[in-house]
Every structure is written in structure tokens, then in C-alpha cells.
Amino acid sequence: MSGDPKELLRRYLKQRRELGDDELVLDRHTPAEVRAAVAEGERPRGAAPQPVPPPPRGPDPGDAPERPLHRRAGAPVPGSTPMPQAADSPARGIGADAIRLLPTLDAVRDVSLGCPRCRLAETRRHVVFGEGDPNAEIMVVGEAPGEEEDRTGRPFVGKAGKLLDLLLATAGFERERVYVCNVLKCRPPQNRNPKPDEVEACSPYLLRQVEMVKPRVIVAFGAFAAQTLLGTDTSIGKLRGRVHLYQPTPEHEGVPLVPTYHPAALLRNPGWVRAVWDDLQRVRSTADRA
Numbered sequence: 001m002s003g004d005p006k007e008l009l010r011r012y013l014k015q016r017r018e019l020g021d022d023e024l025v026l027d028r029h030t031p032a033e034v035r036a037a038v039a040e041g042e043r044p045r046g047a048a049p050q051p052v053p054p055p056p057r058g059p060d061p062g063d064a065p066e067r068p069l070h071r072r073a074g075a076p077v078p079g080s081t082p083m084p085q086a087a088d089s090p091a092r093g094i095g096a097d098a099i100r101l102l103p104t105l106d107a108v109r110d111v112s113l114g115c116p117r118c119r120l121a122e123t124r125r126h127v128v129f130g131e132g133d134p135n136a137e138i139m140v141v142g143e144a145p146g147e148e149e150d151r152t153g154r155p156f157v158g159k160a161g162k163l164l165d166l167l168l169a170t171a172g173f174e175r176e177r178v179y180v181c182n183v184l185k186c187r188p189p190q191n192r193n194p195k196p197d198e199v200e201a202c203s204p205y206l207l208r209q210v211e212m213v214k215p216r217v218i219v220a221f222g223a224f225a226a227q228t229l230l231g232t233d234t235s236i237g238k239l240r241g242r243v244h245l246y247q248p249t250p251e252h253e254g255v256p257l258v259p260t261y262h263p264a265a266l267l268r269n270p271g272w273v274r275a276v277w278d279d280l281q282r283v284r285s286t287a288d289r290a
Ligand code: SF4
Pocket: 112, 115, 116, 117, 118, 119, 120, 121, 127, 184, 185, 186, 198, 201, 202
């Protein structure tokens, strides 16, 4: 590994940005110097440095009023390419409205296990529907299955899963008494970011899971889960630290939602453990009040 301080800084900043954290405390570099370092590190080898754009002006998204996502399950996600909606066709599986009518969690799971509603059906090994107490007070929602989850068909396994279990236990939540799932039920190839049309296709399953489990609190682990459930692009660094409301439709009663860092991010940034611990205490107190 390079010991070049500039390279180390670039890697650190890139990692922070991938995690959705765009707030940094800098005592030895100006913001322009930092952006230049990141831009230089990301350009193709031998390519000319790109001009560094000025920081965006306008209201800070973190100051925007907290507005829950009011989007009908299965309705287009902003920025997505609409997928064909031939509901209940063999090629597309059953439609979003039919998923909303499935009477039990097992029925939703059974349908998901053969789901062809997006391109990830072609590359997955297993559908990772979710698992845990069907009457759980706490629902944990992550981004999407990784390699180990795709191999086993279980959510949050491997190192990050073990750390999740430990974190939950420190807050008084046994894994067996929590319901654990992801926004996407199938693994994106090479763990790439989920695409908006995949989230749109998969969202009826998550919504039905929430409706059936009826958790007192949802914990969104990681930037993607938090931003998807809240319908925002505000960074996880700004979202965490307070309780939000997951309310997918105006008719929906809504569920308190606490965003926090993903366990995989903690493995790379042990200094964030305290923040996650604080967030889980927030989960505990919110569940106790609900
Ligand atoms: S990710 Fe969701 S919508 Fe896409 S195939 Fe898997 S279960 Fe179906």
C-alpha cells in the first residue's frame, strides 16, 4: 500500500464519499485542495487533470425539512427508466398491487423466491428475502445482498453480519427477536450500486414486509437504505443522529426510522462505533415509547 500522504488522503476521502458522508473536518487542507486531490486520484492514468468544479450553491440539503417519501409502492422512482408493467405476466411475475394483497409474510416470501421482476433475477444465486421474528419490534433494513448472502440466501451474514449481531446485542436486541432484510432481495453483480428501476421493482416486497411485521422502529443501516426509505439524497452523516418517519404513502401511518452507518462501514472506520451505539440507544428509547 502506498504511504504517500496524498494518496492516503485520496483513498480516505473516496471511501467517505462512497459512504455518503460529505462533511469533513479539515485542519491542514483547504476544500479546494481536497477536491483537487480526489479528482487527481480518480482520473485515468495519464489523463490530464480535470478542472475542479466549485462547490454547489443553494440551500444545504441537511437543512431541508424532513419530508417522508410519499410514493406508491411500485410507482416510478425519480430518475428511473420505467419498466414494462405487464402485471401478472409470467415474464414479469405478479404486479405490485397483487404483492400488496398477499395475506401472509410466508406468501410474500414464496412469491419473491421466484421473482422475475428485474434483471437481477438473471444473475442471483438465491433470493435473500429476509428473516427473523415476524412480530419483531425492530426491523433492520440494509442495502442489498452481498456475495455471502447470495450464496447462503440469508441477510447480514459474514463479518458485517457478526458485527451487526454484536451491535444489536449491546443495545439489548437479540438477532432472533429482530427482523432483518434488505431494500433489494437479489445481489447486484459485483456488488454494484442498485439501479433505480431495480429498487422500484423490488419495493412492493419491502413495503409488504413492513406492513406484515408492523415494527415499532425501522433501523436503516447505511446510506443507500436510509436514502431510499426516506426518499432523499442527503448524506448518511446528516441523516443519522435523529428519528425520521418512514411513510411510503400518505395513507400509510408511518414507522419511526433511525438511520445509522452500515456494519461494513464500521469495519473500515472503527471510530464510528460510538455513533452507531448512540443511534441504537435512540432505537431503544423510540421502541420503548412507541
Ligand atoms: S431484486 Fe427484487 S424485484 Fe428484482 S428479481 Fe430480485 S426480488 Fe425480484
